[in-house]
Amino acid sequence: MSQPSHLGARIAVSAGAALLLVAPATRAQERTIVSNQVEVANNAASLHLELSDGETFAITFVDGVANVNGEVLGTYEPGGSADRSWRGLLANVLTLANGPLARELGQWGPDTDLGGVEMDLLRELDLVLERAVSGADGERLQARAPQRLENLLEVMARSDNIQGLGEALDDVDLESLSIWLQEDHTIPAETTVTGDVLVAGGHLDVRGRVRGDVIVLDGDLTLSTAGLIEGDVSLIESELDHRGGTIEGRVVDVVRELRREESQIRDRIREELQRELRGGRSSRGQEWGVFARVGRAAGDILESALTFLIVGVLTLLLTRFWGERLGVVTRAVGHQPGRSAVVGLAGGFVALPIYICGTLILAISLVGIPVLLAWVPFFPVVVAIGGFMGYVGVSHHVGSWVLERDFPWLDRVDRDHNTHVRLVGVAAMFAPFVIASAVRVLPLLGWFGGLVAALGTIASVAATITGLGAVIMTRGGSRPAGWSYAYGDDEFESAAWSSTGDSGDPVTDNEDVGPESADADDGASDSGSDQDGTDTP
Amino acid sequence: MIRHAVSAALLAVALAAPVQLHAQSWKTVTSSRQVTDEDHLRVHVSYGAGVLKLRRSEAGLLYRTLFRFDEESAVPSTEYLHGTLNVDLSRRERRSLNFGHRSSEASLDLELSSEVPLDLELDFGAGRAELDLTGLPLRELEVNTGASASVLYIDETNPEQMESASITVGAADLRVRGLGNLNAEKVEVRAGLGSVVLELDGEWPRDGLLSVEMGLGTLEIRVPESLGVRVRHRKTILGSIDAEGMVRNGNVYRSVNWDSAERHVEIEISAALGSIDLVWIN
DSSP states (O other), rough: OOOOOOOHHHHHHHHHHHHHHHHHHHHHHOOOOEEEEEEEEEEHHHHHHHETTOOEEEEEEEEEEETTTTTEEOOOOSSOOOOOHHHHHHHHHOOOOOOHHHHHHHOOOOOOTTOOHHOOOHHHHHHHHHHHHHHHOOOHHHHHHHHOOOOOOOHHHTTTTTTHHHTTTTOOOOGGEEEESSOOOOETTOOOSSSSSSEEEEEEEEEEESSOOOEEEESEEEEEETEEEEEEEESOOOOOEEEEEOOSOOOOHHHHHHHHHHHHHHHHOOOOOOOHHHHHTTTOOOOOOHHHHHHHHHHHHHHHHHHHHHHHHHHHHHHHHHHHHHHHHHHHHHHHHHHHHHHHHHHHHHHHHHHHHHHHHHSSSSSHHHHHHHHHHHHHHHHHHHHHHHHHHHHHHHHHHHHOOGGGGTTSSOOOOHHHHHHHHHHHHHHHHHHHHHTSTTTOOOOHHHHHHHHHHHHHHHHHHHHHHHHHTTTTTTSOOOOGGGGOOOHHHHHHHHOOOOOTOOOOOOOHHHHHHTTTGGGGGGGHHHHHHOOOO | HHHHHHHHHHHHHHHTTTTTGGGGTTEEEEEEEOOOSSSOOEEEEEOOOEEEEEEEOTTEEEEEEEEEETTEEEEEEEEEEETEEEEEEOOOOEEEEEEEHHHHHHHEEEEEEEOOOEEEEEEEOOOOEEOOOOOEEEEEEEEEESSSEEEOOSSSSSSSSEEEEEEEEEEEEEEEOOOOGGGGGEEEEEEEEEEEEEOOSSSSSSOEEEEEEEEEHHHEEEEETEEEEEEEEEEOOSSSEEEETTTEEEEEEEEETTTTOSSSEEEEEEEEEEEEEEEEEE
16 A cells, blocks of 8 residues: 655645544435445445535445546455445445434544554545535645656656556556555455556565556566466566466566667668678568679670570581581571561461471371471471571571671681671670679669670570571572562572582682672672672672 | 334345355345425336335435345346336346246345325335325326235325325235225226235215226125225126125115215226125225
């Protein structure tokens, strides 16, 4: 029980008692008790009053807790002196009403033989009853509130744990919270407290049952053998003396929990900072460190170099074995690039339907089944070869264009050597990917690298489609495309291209002979033939 | 006041020893209200078991209820609002086999104002009822009792004139005394099974009509010698009527003083099976 009985309060009580003694009847007539209700049971004894001015009082002693209008007045030991005194009063007033009841309530006072916490409760109760029957203002009654606030502030200031208290009260129903500030409190055996319990700056001894959480701030909690706490126990700078009772919820050392959470947050922040410094992937995995970017760029460049190596080898093989056909395709691209692109696009679109339809036709025709065995694997290969041949044909023109730029670092490249020219072209086609990979090393330029890579991809696809068109138009380089008809020399060109080659081809290594001989008539209009150097008319 | 003192003493003993009563979970609840500006009071009592006592309250008190019950088996309620009082003791869900024993020990003491006209409706079931209507200004009276032993009496003339009073008994023993003080123009008594004793003593401020419907049982009507009565007996199947000192004319029995009596009471009896006795009293 708190200690509100300061000198001022004593004087107020004395003054109030004196006034009541002087004119008790007058005061009683000022406030008529319109109705009253008394309830007495094993664990409860209560008095409800309704007064003539509409005010009501509900004084309840239930399970060791005394309440006035729902607010905790104090605690008592069931069967103890305070309980017996209260029940005795109710027994006396049980058959009384209005005036006699008011007089009995007003004249009632705690036995002076009593002492301790329960005496404080009865004094508080006496004040409440006096106020109820006399209608005196609530100053004396409310004098307790500042005292409680003062106690709370004192405990908070001492405990330095507002955060912990706030954490502990996070899920607490404040409506049902019973609070004891700077006082010891005992929940007696075989009694039940419904709701949460907060003890600040005192000792809580749980011998009965608490149907809620228990929060102890700057104090200590003793849980006796028969004690039962159905909720959680939150300790804030407090100790738990567990003597065998039952805690159905969790026991949380709020301060330690807060420190642990703070530590976890600090560790997480430190880890993120370290990861950022290392250049590693952040927690969201969206940002890259410098080293990681360089490594990835190097990987991409290496990948491009390997691809270039493979493509270069295939280019060498293609030039070596199908040089003549490749020459025809190259010239077809040079003379009719637009037409080649359209044909290639159409070919690309119809390739898959043709493949499927051909497969179906061959499958349903018994005769075609042997062909089907070759058709299924070889058609994609043929298309791929055609596309690659066209790609190399376009690359030839790209290489010629690059070599025309007279870059000094390309001086060592033999511009008259078709293979060199084509490899330069292929390298030029791969250049955007390498550039894109290199650019991505730099911060904030990832978008530019992506743009360059996209352009490179578009260029490669366009080259493949265009080249494929040229391959289709030239039947795989077996015959020249129709551009020569426009010049009226179809027969000559056809004869020339169908011949074994250009005898005047200066390419000594005989890598490719077709294109060079075919360029005899198109002169400057064919850049590819110009670069060949062997097709001078 | 002596009654109050005795009640208080008994309750004080009970309240002072709550631990001893712990095993039975007995609870005592009292409620009372002062008379303020009420021009009448409508009272409805619904009481399931135990002992019901009704009497007038002390001056200035509109009502007082005193419940004593096992809180594990019953829930009391006293509600007053705008001139209407509802008193109820309803049962909880049965929790123990000895519920009936416990409930039979429950009690309700109800006191009603003698200063405010009353419309009284009493519904009570198994148990005993002692209804002392003396001094109560009754405008309406309706008593419905199930299986119980009930005594209803009124020793003073009702200051309010009552158009009719109704007493319905299920399977029970009912004894009514002072019917002449009810100041009712008509009194209806319906009894299903049991023993009914009606005493027509009292002041009889005016002539009255008594209607009795009996199912199976005995009916005894006790008539003061000063009162002129005429009994009309109807619908008797196997019932017998013993009307000593009465002049019979078919199903109509008439007292010999009928013409000379100051007050007359017409009695209509409808009994299916049972005996009917008319007894003269001084």
